[in-house]
Amino acid sequence: MENFVVSARKYRPLGFDEVVGQEHITTTLKNAIDNNKLAQALLFCGPRGVGKTTCARIVARMINGFEEKAEINSLNIFELDAASNNSVEDIRNLIDQVRYPPQFGKFKVYIIDEVHMLSNSAFNAFLKTLEEPPSYAIFILATTEKHKVIPTILSRCQIFDFNRIQVSDISKQLKKVADREKIKVEEEALHLIAQKADGALRDGLSIFDLMVTFSSGQAVTFKDVLNNLHILDYDYYFQVVDGLLAENHTQPLLLLDEILRKGFDAHNFIVGLSEHLRNLLVSQDARTIQLMEVPDITKQKYMDQSGSTSPSLLLSWLNIANQCDINYKSSKNQRLLVELALMKMAHVQSVVKGNGALPAQEGLKKKVN
Ligand SMILES: Nc1ncnc2c1ncn2[C@@H]1O[C@H](COP(=O)(O)OP(=O)(O)OP(=O)(O)O)[C@@H](O)[C@H]1O
Numbered sequence: 001m002e003n004f005v006v007s008a009r010k011y012r013p014l015g016f017d018e019v020v021g022q023e024h025i026t027t028t029l030k031n032a033i034d035n036n037k038l039a040q041a042l043l044f045c046g047p048r049g050v051g052k053t054t055c056a057r058i059v060a061r062m063i064n065g066f067e068e069k070a071e072i073n074s075l076n077i078f079e080l081d082a083a084s085n086n087s088v089e090d091i092r093n094l095i096d097q098v099r100y101p102p103q104f105g106k107f108k109v110y111i112i113d114e115v116h117m118l119s120n121s122a123f124n125a126f127l128k129t130l131e132e133p134p135s136y137a138i139f140i141l142a143t144t145e146k147h148k149v150i151p152t153i154l155s156r157c158q159i160f161d162f163n164r165i166q167v168s169d170i171s172k173q174l175k176k177v178a179d180r181e182k183i184k185v186e187e188e189a190l191h192l193i194a195q196k197a198d199g200a201l202r203d204g205l206s207i208f209d210l211m212v213t214f215s216s217g218q219a220v221t222f223k224d225v226l227n228n229l230h231i232l233d234y235d236y237y238f239q240v241v242d243g244l245l246a247e248n249h250t251q252p253l254l255l256l257d258e259i260l261r262k263g264f265d266a267h268n269f270i271v272g273l274s275e276h277l278r279n280l281l282v283s284q285d286a287r288t289i290q291l292m293e294v295p296d297i298t299k300q301k302y303m304d305q306s307g308s309t310s311p312s313l314l315l316s317w318l319n320i321a322n323q324c325d326i327n328y329k330s331s332k333n334q335r336l337l338v339e340l341a342l343m344k345m346a347h348v349q350s351v352v353k354g355n356g357a358l359p360a361q362e363g364l365k366k367k368v369n
């Protein structure tokens, strides 16, 4: 069997220009390096899989003047995973190494990953070295949990906060990988994967690999991804809203039943429906359309459906959905709560028209008479 390299490793950026969605950081780092103003202690904070280790390695390569795009050059780069090496001993070993200047290149770069895992005594043993490192040593600490790093360390580092990566950026990156690997994939499928990745590009790439394996040579489709990741098809929400617009609660209730029978959670459904209503609301104005994190093809669908609604109706629906969401956890009959919300939404227009308590038809008649 040929050795399979996962995409997350195969496509680890080798230069700042390939790093996605962290421009504020890559620009600052690049300028600092170009102007010889790089601090000796840096702290990279942010969620998992967004490019911290990647950027640390790029910095290490650049300041040593190693060929920027060359494969990992481990010379002068020392990586310590503090999650598994968190004792004072480990830090003492590291400090011992720091004493010797580099044999090649100008700098020795120490990358300490998951630095919040260091024990207290290890932290303390490290402080002095961090405060006054030899001129050739650069420390890059990385953590997903900045609040667990003690203030004495924080105050000795220049801090870089990494962003979660936006759905559209993850999706674009996946498309690049798919093209490079000559894999056919539907745009909506990529988008779904990107959403599931929840801000982490590494997760996006891992899910992508999984889907490629599943499709074994065939195109990766939206439907495959939906089924494999157990995601509710947003087409359901379009159908539910069609029912609500017709002031008919039958169809939404039947759809809810179908969704629950497929094993989806009613709470997720109501949260998803709220999101859908919010998307309809923002798609009513050209300026807010960009607030929707959906592929371009889907945007058109939202604009079409929102054409049949009014902002006040959408707001009434959103209020009902929101109340349902808030009360969900404490309700004894959660299914009924969601059904009730759907029924209220279906009839909110006629109730308003009918001035409150009476059903639509009678209410209207009363007004006419
Ligand atoms: N901003 C990004 N641009 C391009 N690729 C990225 C980015 N972030 C992550 N990746 C991809 O995900 C992989 C893992 O990223 P990296 O190791 O830098 O994450 P990390 O932030 O250090 O995560 P962790 O907190 O889990 O250590 C990379 O090899 C790369 O393929």
Ligand SMILES: [Mg+2]
Pocket: 052, 053, 054, 113, 142
């Ligand atoms: Mg890392």
